[in-house]
Structure formats: C-alpha cells, structure tokens
Amino acid sequence: MISEENIMLIRKYLDGDLSSDEKELFNEKRSSKDFNDELKFQEELIKHLSAQISSERKAIMLEDFRRVRKNQKKSTKSSKQIYYYIAAAVSLLIISFSTIQLLKTKSNEQIFESYFIPYDGVTIKRGQEDQLSQGMKAYSNGDYNEALIFFQDNAIGTTEPENFLLIGNCHLALNEAEKSLIWFNKISRTENKIAYSAALWYKSLAYIKLEEVEKSRHLLEELVQSNSIYEPKASQLLKESIFEN
C-alpha cells in the first residue's frame, strides 16, 4: 500500500514541481515496485484524463463549428434571398414605372381631350369669304382634313395668324401635334397678342399630346402671367396630375 506522501511526491513529479531535495527523494523511491506501479498508474491516469477532456472539448468545438457554419450558410442564403428580393423589387418597380408611364400617357391624352376645344375666334375678312367659309364649314363639322385644304389654300401668301391657328388646330384635331406646332410657331407675340395667347394655349396642348410636359408647363406659366383669356384655363390645367413634381 503506497502512502499519501508518496502519491503526493509522484504528482509533484508529474507536474514538474519537485524541489531539488524532493528530486533526490523521488529517485531513491524509484527502487520500490509499489512506488513505480503508482507512478505508472498516475501517468496513465493523466493520459486518459487528457483524452477525456480533449474529447469533451472537441465535442463542444465541433458543435460550435457546425453552428457557426450553419449560420454562415444561413447568412449567405439570406444574402441570396435579399438579392432575389431586391431583384424582384426592382422588377416590380420597373413594371410599376412602365404602368405609371402608360397610365400617364392615357392621362395626357385624357387631359388633352378634356381641354382641347378647336379655335373658333375667326373674323372673316373680305376676299376670303369663299375658301375660309367653306373651310370653316368643314371645320365646324369636324371634317378637319377637308378644312385643312381650304385653310392652307387661303393661307398661301398671307401671314394672317388666325389662318395659322386654324391650320394648327386642324392638325391637332387630326392627331398631328408636331405639324400643328409648325403653324403655331409662325405666330409672333408682336403681331397679334390675342392670336399669340391662343397659339401658346394650343402649343401647350400639343406638347401635352407629345408628352413633353415641361415644355407645356413653361407655355402655360407664360399664359398665367399674360392676363389673357386663356389664363384661367392655363391655371386650371397646371393643377392637373401630369404637372405634379
């Protein structure tokens, strides 16, 4: 039976904790079989203990490792999901934007239709009666193609702004906004202020039809400042949704 002192000496030896006196004593004890058996047992016990601790530690680390990797994969997966969500959102935005644009186009058309009343402030001058009255007849009947023929004949060699307004209106009514602008642009501010205001008004409508809202806005703002008969209409039109932002 080995003593507690000898067991303590062996533990101190295994821990590398012997003093020089204890080292001498330890070497003396090595001749004893019981002492050597206990030394062997304690050595084996520490090795088995180390394996046990390592095994437990390894199990904890392995669990941690798998959790960390799982989280990483989840985060990669959620990053991918975020990417897909963003892609879906962008697609949705594009579709919404296109739809809005489409709705806006309709809306521009609707606005044009609700504000467009063909110009009718015509004063017939002497010598123009036949062509102009025939043109006006067709114009009043909504036959703008025929009206155009008379108005254009009548306009040859003249700079009469009312002719230009009528021709421009025919084109506008025929869905030819760009052509209408050519005629409206012939009317200058200095020659006839009333015709010029009318031209501004119809040009603003032509630009709405052409979906050039900003150009339309500038003309309408000019009209609002002009105190012309078109000022109330221009103010009202500027409040429409197409002019928001």
Added chain:
Amino acid sequence: MDLEKIKESLQNEDNKALEYLYLEFGDYCIQKLIKNRNCMLAEAEDLFIESVMVIREKILREEIEHLVNTKAYLFTICENKFLARLKLQKNKNKKISEVESLYYSFSDEEDEWNSSLMEATKEAWNQLSEKCKDIISYFYIDRLRMLEIAQIMHFANANVAKTTKQRCYKKFSDVARKIYKSSKVEI
C-alpha cells in the same frame, strides 16, 4: 487576424479566434480532406476540429512565433492527423474510438489504451465540480502557468490556484482509483 489577436482571443475565451479559424479555413480544409483523402464529411470535420485544437494549444503554450500561412499550416495538421489515425487503425487492426484516438495523441507508441481505466476516468471526471474541471483542463491540457490560471479564474494568486488544483486533482484521482480498482475486482 494576426497571431497576437488570436492569442488574446483564445486567452479571453471570447470565441472570436475560433470563429475566425472556422469561417476562414473550415470549408477549405474539409473540402480538401474529402477530395484528397476520400474522407466522409463527419470525419473531415472531426480532423479539422482536432487541428484547430492543436493550433489553439500551440498558440496558448507560445510554441508558435509566427503564423504566416494559417491555411496551409492548418491543412498540414489535418493531413498529419488523418495519416496518424490511419496508421493507428492499421496497427490496431480495428476502427478505434475517438477518445482512444485522442489518448494516443498524448501517449508513446508502446502505451496501451486501457478501457477500464478510461471508464473510471470518465466517471471520476463527471463527479468533479465545473470549477475543478476548469482548473484541471487549464493545467493539463492548456498547460497554463499557475499565475495565468489565477488570472483567468480570478484567484487571489498563483499559490491559491495551485492549492485548488491539487485539491481538485486529488479528488479526481482518488475517485478514479477507487472505481478502477473495483472494476478490476469485478473482472
């Protein structure tokens, strides 16, 4: 993450260094073990964790001065672990248990695995308090100095840590011996 930061994190046990090693090199080592050594996933994970444990111990024991290519270093340990395990299985002519494999990493070649002693060790270990388990682990596995253990475990000084460790180990040793002897009598 440099060596100093890894060491600091390991000493503080804040898991940052381990997570860094797991996330940076885990996939690489595991995939390479599967591809090069035909390991199964669980075995590759096992080898990787054992290799991280080796690095952890070496860093804590200040056996590593520089850590230049951690990826290559870790994988070399993985490979060595794989080869050692293979050799051991061939020598033993059987598939060995995990704890047995770990036992041989602490032993010389002529040492013999003692399953009865292992059972006694396990039971005695499980009877220890968490505080005793910690101090014994720090001393025998991490091989920390008593002063370091005192700092980590908030003991007043190294002597208090030393006395606590001796008391804990004595308790463990006494219980293990008792269980082991009784198992021998039963046989």
